[in-house]
Amino acid sequence: MAQPSCIRILLVDDHSVVRMGLAAVLSLDEGLTVVAEAEDGAQALEKFRSDKPDVVLMDVRMPGMGGLEALRALRAAAPGARVLMLTTSELDEDVQRAIEAGAAGYLQKSVTRDELVRAIRRVHAGGSYVPEALERRLAQLAKRRHLSHREIEVLDGMRRGLSNRDIAVSLSISEHTVKAHVKAILQKLESADRAEAVARGFEQGLLRVGE
Amino acid sequence: MAQPSCIRILLVDDHSVVRMGLAAVLSLDEGLTVVAEAEDGAQALEKFRSDKPDVVLMDVRMPGMGGLEALRALRAAAPGARVLMLTTSELDEDVQRAIEAGAAGYLQKSVTRDELVRAIRRVHAGGSYVPEALERRLAQLAKRRHLSHREIEVLDGMRRGLSNRDIAVSLSISEHTVKAHVKAILQKLESADRAEAVARGFEQGLLRVGE
DNA sequence: GGGCGCATCGCCCGTTCGGGCGATTGCCTT
DNA sequence: AAGGCAATCGCCCGAACGGGCGATGCGCCC
Numbered sequence: 001m002a003q004p005s006c007i008r009i010l011l012v013d014d015h016s017v018v019r020m021g022l023a024a025v026l027s028l029d030e031g032l033t034v035v036a037e038a039e040d041g042a043q044a045l046e047k048f049r050s051d052k053p054d055v056v057l058m059d060v061r062m063p064g065m066g067g068l069e070a071l072r073a074l075r076a077a078a079p080g081a082r083v084l085m086l087t088t089s090e091l092d093e094d095v096q097r098a099i100e101a102g103a104a105g106y107l108q109k110s111v112t113r114d115e116l117v118r119a120i121r122r123v124h125a126g127g128s129y130v131p132e133a134l135e136r137r138l139a140q141l142a143k144r145r146h147l148s149h150r151e152i153e154v155l156d157g158m159r160r161g162l163s164n165r166d167i168a169v170s171l172s173i174s175e176h177t178v179k180a181h182v183k184a185i186l187q188k189l190e191s192a193d194r195a196e197a198v199a200r201g202f203e204q205g206l207l208r209v210g211e
Numbered sequence: 212m213a214q215p216s217c218i219r220i221l222l223v224d225d226h227s228v229v230r231m232g233l234a235a236v237l238s239l240d241e242g243l244t245v246v247a248e249a250e251d252g253a254q255a256l257e258k259f260r261s262d263k264p265d266v267v268l269m270d271v272r273m274p275g276m277g278g279l280e281a282l283r284a285l286r287a288a289a290p291g292a293r294v295l296m297l298t299t300s301e302l303d304e305d306v307q308r309a310i311e312a313g314a315a316g317y318l319q320k321s322v323t324r325d326e327l328v329r330a331i332r333r334v335h336a337g338g339s340y341v342p343e344a345l346e347r348r349l350a351q352l353a354k355r356r357h358l359s360h361r362e363i364e365v366l367d368g369m370r371r372g373l374s375n376r377d378i379a380v381s382l383s384i385s386e387h388t389v390k391a392h393v394k395a396i397l398q399k400l401e402s403a404d405r406a407e408a409v410a411r412g413f414e415q416g417l418l419r420v421g422e
Numbered sequence: 423g424g425g426c427g428c429a430t431c432g433c434c435c436g437t438t439c440g441g442g443c444g445a446t447t448g449c450c451t452t
Numbered sequence: 453a454a455g456g457c458a459a460t461c462g463c464c465c466g467a468a469c470g471g472g473c474g475a476t477g478c479g480c481c482c
Binding site: 148149150151173174176177180181184193 | 427428429430431432433438
Binding site for chain 2: 014015016017018019020021022023024025088108109110111112113116158159160161162163191192193194195196197198199202203207209210
């Protein structure tokens, strides 16, 4: 079996194919061993508690409790947890959020075996690992002006086809205030109208399908 | 090595982890053998020609030539090609398009090993394989009113923040015609305004980020 | 303490949007 | 040949939108 000095890994991904792929890749390295797998955030928390892995390898996007929530919950329960996040899509709001939420690293699923193993070792050693390409993206994202919580709510109203008045009612504020928010949103998102703003919302991960 | 009666498989996916996962899963079955892998549509065509696989296992979403285009090209070059499409996201316009484009089956990456192997055998035998859940979705999608090509173009104009007049200019038609298209789009997408229409566009896969 | 961002509220006004009535020309399928 | 659908064009109009000028209070950070 695994040597006592092995880095113990917990895999979290809702796609069994990906889990098996990761397990296959990692099993090739003698210093690594997959001690548990989970299909969603809730299971991940359980398995983490029961199996105490050294490193968690987790997908960002999952049904139920998403990867980000799971990450936060994990960090809250065990601040020392070393978590390496995996993602399918490169352009993503989530990258930044994950880093802020305490991820030790961030990888795309297109990584080579080598890079993956290197990242795991690095993270296990207490370091962090973010690919260069993503780091550059991060710098761009950081420069982007963030929408406030309220503005997100207004943007969500727009996406549902509500008029300014409707949004005002649903948020219990005046229509004029909504217009002020809309104006701010259009500026921050550099959009000409609400339709483009909604599109930008989807592109930047502020809005997403199925929510 | 593989037995002569093995089903020869070509894997196509831009994520190496997924390719390795599939390879690992399939290698467990004696009747299956992965004879080639490709990272994108163009490579897939090459490999198909050179290795003549019995079944192609291909991701829908890929950089460069997408999976759907690759599927069409493949079917055009070799009408008898048996192609099983893989997808990450369940709710997707692509499912229907893939079937129409001649895919023999459609699977989510969350499939179990068993189901995957069953699907491959079924497809190799000349049958088709679509999971029940997806089939139900298909029925829904079929009922949904389709946007015409022109309407998609207009919707794309909306998503870019163009006014009716701007769209008219960019398509070299009259503003009134654009309004007619917009009206039709709002009806078909059951949207109150263009902002909601754009949102529905993203939700239904008519629009997507990064295009 | 002063600045900055956020959330809230006010009015005016021109432009755009979306709905309601039309219409004709093609193409494809039945 | 008939019917349906897509694409094109027409006018009227009320309501919504987005921009421009404001304003006040609150909390946070330097």
